[in-house]
Amino acid sequence: MLYSEKVMDHFRNPRNVGEIKDADGIGEVGNAKCGDIMRMYIKVKDNIITDVKFMTFGCGSAIATSSMATELIKGKSLDEALTLTNQAVVEALDGLPAYKLHCSVLAEEAVKAAIKDYYDKHQIAYDIEKYCMGDCACCAHAHDEFDAR
Amino acid sequence: MTKMIYLDNAATTKVDESVKQVMLPFFDEVYGNASSLYVFGQRAKEKLEDARAMVAKCLNAQPREIYFTSGGSESDNWAIMSAAQWGTRQNKKHIISTTFEHHAVLHTLRKLEKQGFEVTYLPVNANGIVKVDDLKKTIRDDTCLVTVMFANNEIGTIQPIAEIGKLCREKKILFHTDAVQAAGHVAIDVMAMNIDLLSMSSHKFHGPKGVGALYVRQGVVLTNLIEGGAQERGKRAGTENLPGIYGMAVALKNAVAEMKTVAARETKLRDKLFAALSKIPHSAINGDAATRLPNNFNMCFEGIEGESLLLLLDDAGICASSGSACTSGSLDPSHVLLAIGRPHEVAHGSLRLSLSKYTTEEEIDFVIKKVPEIVDYLRKMSPVWDELEKGVRKHAL
Numbered sequence: 001m002l003y004s005e006k007v008m009d010h011f012r013n014p015r016n017v018g019e020i021k022d023a024d025g026i027g028e029v030g031n032a033k034c035g036d037i038m039r040m041y042i043k044v045k046d047n048i049i050t051d052v053k054f055m056t057f058g059c060g061s062a063i064a065t066s067s068m069a070t071e072l073i074k075g076k077s078l079d080e081a082l083t084l085t086n087q088a089v090v091e092a093l094d095g096l097p098a099y100k101l102h103c104s105v106l107a108e109e110a111v112k113a114a115i116k117d118y119y120d121k122h123q124i125a126y127d128i129e130k131y132c133m134g135d136c137a138c139c140a141h142a143h144d145e146f147d148a149r
Numbered sequence: 150m151t152k153m154i155y156l157d158n159a160a161t162t163k164v165d166e167s168v169k170q171v172m173l174p175f176f177d178e179v180y181g182n183a184s185s186l187y188v189f190g191q192r193a194k195e196k197l198e199d200a201r202a203m204v205a206k207c208l209n210a211q212p213r214e215i216y217f218t219s220g221g222s223e224s225d226n227w228a229i230m231s232a233a234q235w236g237t238r239q240n241k242k243h244i245i246s247t248t249f250e251h252h253a254v255l256h257t258l259r260k261l262e263k264q265g266f267e268v269t270y271l272p273v274n275a276n277g278i279v280k281v282d283d284l285k286k287t288i289r290d291d292t293c294l295v296t297v298m299f300a301n302n303e304i305g306t307i308q309p310i311a312e313i314g315k316l317c318r319e320k321k322i323l324f325h326t327d328a329v330q331a332a333g334h335v336a337i338d339v340m341a342m343n344i345d346l347l348s349m350s351s352h353k354f355h356g357p358k359g360v361g362a363l364y365v366r367q368g369v370v371l372t373n374l375i376e377g378g379a380q381e382r383g384k385r386a387g388t389e390n391l392p393g394i395y396g397m398a399v400a401l402k403n404a405v406a407e408m409k410t411v412a413a414r415e416t417k418l419r420d421k422l423f424a425a426l427s428k429i430p431h432s433a434i435n436g437d438a439a440t441r442l443p444n445n446f447n448m449c450f451e452g453i454e455g456e457s458l459l460l461l462l463d464d465a466g467i468c469a470s471s472g473s474a475c476t477s478g479s480l481d482p483s484h485v486l487l488a489i490g491r492p493h494e495v496a497h498g499s500l501r502l503s504l505s506k507y508t509t510e511e512e513i514d515f516v517i518k519k520v521p522e523i524v525d526y527l528r529k530m531s532p533v534w535d536e537l538e539k540g541v542r543k544h545a546l
Contacts, residue, residue, distance in 0.1 A: 011460060017530050032494035032533050035454055035474045035482065039532040057531040059456035059473070 003060060004094035010064035015071050018053045025121065027113025030106050036062040038110040040070070044118055047077050054110070061100040065107035068092050073111055078118070084111055154467045154512045158353075158444060159302055159330060159503035165355040168400045172357065175392035183389050184380065197389055200398035207405045208347065209338040210364050216371070216381050217394050220361035221329035222253035223374070224348030227363055227385075228325045229257045229296060231371045232346065233266060235323065236293025243292045247271045247279050249488040250298050253348075254327055258296075271297075277306035277436035277489045281313060288316075294323045299331035299347075303472055303485040303501055304436030305445025307335065314343030323369065329353055329361075333404030334412070334442055345369050349401075351393065355505075356400030360393035411506045412443040418504055418513045422446050425517040429524055431537070433546045435486060435499060444504040447472075449491060451546045452534030453498045453527040455482075461523045467516060472499040494533065495545050 003011070020041035030037040036058030043051035052074050056066040068089050073081040086104035090096050096104060119126045155163070181190040183197045198212065205212040218224045229244075236242055246258055248270045258268045269287045271279050279297060288295075295317050300307045310326055317324035325346035328337060332347075333354025339347060347364040351357055365371055371384045378386030404411075423434060423446065431451040450458070455471025462469050472483025474497060481487075482496035491499075502516065528534040536542035 008460075011457070012464065014530065019535075028532065032497075033492075035493075035497040037532050039535075055530050055532040055535060057452065057533040058454050060460045062454070063457060063530070 002097060003064070004096075006092075006094045007061060007064040007096065010067040010093065011060040014054075014063055014067040016053050016067065016074070017055070019055060020051060020053050023053075023114075025114040025116075025118030027110050027115070027117055029109040029113050030058070030062075032057060035059065036103065036106060038062065038066050038106050040066070040110040040114040042073075042114045042118060044078065047079075049073050049076055049078065049081055052114075058103065058106075059100070061096055061103040062106065064093060065089050065096070065103045066110065069107035069111055078115055081111055082115060084108055152466055154515060156502040156504060156508065156512075156516065157468045157470050158505040158508075159305075159501065160470060161352045161358065162355045162505055163507065164352075164357055164396070165400060165403060167403065168356055168396050171399045172392040172396040175395060179391070183391065184378070193391055196395055197391060200391075200395045203398035203402050204362055205364075207332075207337075207401045208364055209340050211367065213382070214339075214365055214367055216363045216365060216384060217389060218361045218363055218385065219359055219390075220352075221251075221327070221348050221350030224350070224361050224363040225251065225253040225325075225327050225329075226257050227371065227374050228346040228348055228365075229254065229261070229294065230374075231365075231369070232294035232296075232323045232325060233261050233264075234372045235370060236266075239293060241291040241293035242266045243289050244268045244294045244296065245271060245284060245287050245292060246296045247273055247298070247488075249273050249277070249301055249303075249485040250296070251302055251327055251329065254296055254298070255484075273306075273488050275490050276440075277301060277304045277485075278440060279308050279313075281309050281316065284313060285316065288320055288322065292320070292322050294325060296325040296327070299326045299328035299337070300335065300442050300445075301436065301485060302330045303483055304447045304489065305330070305442035305503075306436040307331070307440050307442065310344070311342045317345075318343040330442060330445075333401050334408070334444065336408065339364055339366070351397035351400060354400050354404040356397040357393045360390055360397045362397070407506070414506070415443040415504045415508070418508055418510060419443060419446050421510075421513055422502065422517065423448075426520055429521050431544055431546045432524075433495075435489065435491070442503075444508075446500075446502040446504070448500055449486070449495050449546060450498045450500065450524045451495055451544060452531045452537055453524055454531075455497055455499055457527055458498070458500060458523055461526070462519065465515075465519045465523075467519065470501040470503070472501065473497040492545050 023041035024044045025042045028039040039055045041053045052070045054066045086108040089104045181193040183194040201212045201215045204215050323345045327348045329350045332349035345366045350361040375386045435447040455473030472486045474482045486496035
């Protein structure tokens with residue numbers, strides 16, 4: 001099998017899919033050209049992520065990592081959510097094929113981008129170095145020139 | 150789990166029962182080495198030559214012009230490397246091909262480029278067909294080879310092979326065609342089409358895997374691919390895979406015999422798929438709708454990604470294929486879809502269904518029911534589709 005049972009479960013039954021109309025922070029990372037975009041919505045109350053939803057355009061592992069990331073940060077404080085690593089998402093999913101690891105990086109970045117957006121909107125100071133800017137250059141994508149020709 | 154619906158016959162096919170039966174005696178009855186001089190070995194040799202004659206007849210070639218190989222990739226590599234060797238001797242080091250060949254051709258050409266060859270890659274039309282006029286303009290005095298596929302493996306479009314062959318013959322340029330997807334599916338006549346080298350693969354027409362053939366017009370010199378024996382006129386050493394070779398020959402013979410009826414049936418079912426799935430908003434057929442292999446269906450659905458589509462189709466029991474990056478293991482979508490002008494983000498959302506003579510109308514009806522449901526489901530969770538719907542992003546289809 002290409003994917004673990006857990007990945008397939010989160011792909012087939014993604015948790016927290018959808019949009020939060022009055023979100024406090026929205027993060028979008030990835031690029032349609034690369035084949036995956038994740039958008040994450042968070043509701044924040046007293047520094048706690050009270051609700052989170054996502055929309056993803058991408059492969060099975062992109063959908064599964066988004067779903068798992070939302071599960072891992074729901075109910076957590078912003079500081080805790082910021083410590084979420086792509087490795088933690090991969091482990092929670094019982095692993096990913098090597099060439100799909102960038103999906104977990106995107107999931108981590110989507111969480112950070114949503115929190116950054118919340119800080120920006122609420123004029124809360126933060127260290128910019130810690131956050132993905134949501135562009136393709138942030139992730140491990142490299143495009144094979146020959147195949148593109 | 151529902152019954153499996155196999156619609157990936159461009160990837161590989163089921164071996165026909167009749168083909169399987171003719172192969173079996175070669176494992177424990179006629180198992181002699183075709184190179185041995187005793188009668189038992191010579192019986193194998195006779196069967197080997199029967200197979201060669203059968204394959205030749207299907208292409209309107211001579212038996213001595215057929216070389217057995219391990220499959221399509223080997224045939225492509227061998228044909229191109231041989232033509233390049235001929236070119237080097239003539240001091241002609243220019244090759245013309247297209248942007249949407251199979252990687253067995255593209256990667257071989259890439260290797261030759263590193264060895265000092267210059268390769269011109271012809272663009273293909275939006276409908277996935279090469280223009281002979283473009284070819285005419287690129288031919289140079291030092292062009293040694295033109296290699297253009299007979300039919301594309303992803304979008305099934307059939308190329309103007311006879312016209313290209315005629316032009317190459319006039320200009321005294323070798324012409325190779327990768328007919329891996331075409332052999333056994335559409336009529337091929339190497340004489341009438343002026344083909345010098347042609348690659349085919351057994352498992353694309355209900356023959357066994359691991360065997361193929363290269364047609365080499367008499368007079369064209371092949372390089373030695375494998376050293377060490379007199380097999381295949383001394384050009385490819387190694388004891389022949391007789392079960393495979395004989396199975397391929399019978400499979401090809403059967404395919405050619407039933408070609409018209411199978412093609413008519415497949416075309417009807419394929420067109421039913423096109424008609425029904427074209428109703429999905431913001432979708433498009435990839436490649437010319439008519440000038441294509443009878444069993445090939447390929448469409449793009451905007452706002453979704455192909456791998457997710459394939460996984461959900463698999464859950465419904467449907468085996469299909471996509472040109473999305475994620476299904477290829479690379480990060481770029483299909484070079485074929487990019488070649489016909491699909492933007493990256495659209496190319497990621499492609500679906501290829503390839504039918505066979507075993508495909509039933511019930512199966513097609515089930516696919517027609519399932520695909521729109523899955524596309525709709527994936528679009529609902531897609532931020533790209535959301536932006537398209539809200540007008541933030543412009544529809545490309």
